[in-house]
Amino acid sequence: MRGQRMSIHSMTTWLKRQPPKVKAFLAVISGMAALVLLRFIVHDHDNLFVAAEAVHSLGISVLIYKLIKEKTCAGLSLKSQELTAIFLAVRLYCSFVMEYDIHTLLDFATFVTTMWVIYMIRFKLKASYMEEKDNFAIYYVVIPCAVLALLIHPSTSHHLLNRIFWAFCVYLEAVSVLPQLRVMQNTKIVEPFTAHYVFALGVARFLSCAHWVLQVLDTRGHLLVALGYGLWPPMVLISEIVQTFIWQLWYRILKSF
Template identity: 75%
Template sequence: MAGRARNPVQGLLLWLRRQPPKVKTALGCVGAIAMLVLLRFLVVDHDNLFVLAEAIHSVGIIVLIYKLQKERTCAGLSLKSQELTAIFLAVRLYCSVVMEYDIHTLLDTATLATTLWVIYMLRFKLKSTYMEDLDNLPSYYVIIPCAALAFLIHPSTAHHVVNRILWAFCVYLEAVSVLPQLRVMQNTKVVEPFTAHYVFALGVARFLSCAHWVLQIIDGRSYLINALGYGWWPSMVLLSEIVQTFILADFCYYYVKSVLEGQSIVRLPSGVV
């Protein structure tokens, strides 16, 4: 009892672990809402949240580069997730150049370049350490549904229809590009530190990106809706952001839990991802 009193964090984690899934989900939603409220008052210009999300994604890629350079192994990493990331970044970069061209264009260029370098290392330099048998989620399971959905639901702006479809495709693909990486972690059940840092960075970036859209809508930014167009597309953008966040929510919980408990690796129970 005295040990628990001296370490309230572990006591809280133990209590959370004993709660049924519905209670954990409800607490997670309450926590997310509390974070949104906090961000609304702390961040004056909510556009900065989207820039910060892209910057954190870039930091996650840098962590991967450090891992590959220091440990000379790509064990635990999904080549397919990196390739899907490169695809949506390349498409988004094209859309950014022809449709808006701003700070996001520069961030996407840097992130794409580093992602391509990671792919090169996995495919060639460190191929012998790549867990191909565990990276077993076919890419077309992700790409084809995203392409079909983009053809059906895309922005209704004044841009060329091809550009609008490509814009929708990169939004949908970004939402699910991490699925192969989650499958690898599901197969291994143990996530080493650098891979865990990278995936956690993705989770934080996804949450900030989702917070950006939610807060823009709450603040009544009508110009944002006008920029996105009308119909189903604005709703699909918000839904995609929410899906991205929830896909990584479980892993982020176990990551934070491991950090608070002083563990260097993240252990995942069955069925988490």
């Protein structure tokens, strides 16, 4: 047992000493290996999306625990929570008018808890909010996402405005974590509960990405046709991949602070 602990410690130390490019390469290899493993041990790959939403809820629960027990919001980004609330609100609207299902209820629960977190940061725990560190301009992501949604959106039979809204929430979700990562970068300190929250969302994003990739493989590419034609199907997959690696790589880098 002691030898195993020493081996794990040696491996961890070795990983921390590697340059970012090596860490990125190892992350890609690890992600591909995990995809292969999930394909064989999870029979219904739709369950991966449910698991992603469950892990996301777990991450929100960590924040709620932090806010209630420690009565501080230090290290949390209000702007990240606001971006999360925006894309959840848009996705809820689209779910109600386009495809009402169990995921709509799960999104609603996440939206309510996110709004509660925003309320606590903005009013109840405002004194501990690091506003000067939370200096990421959200219009840097909102405007590009809106423009991209106007140009590339689903080609289904739904109303054009609803299709644009759906594309907007997909793109915005992919980058909603950036303000939180900026706060962690500015403070150079990863507060434990914040780190657990970021890690949980990183896992959720990986499971969501795995769901889409494996579904495409299972249907031999027919899922892309079901999503529509043109640039939209690959943009969905690209958004999933981008947000997965934003979470994973940034978490590994900031963990070394």
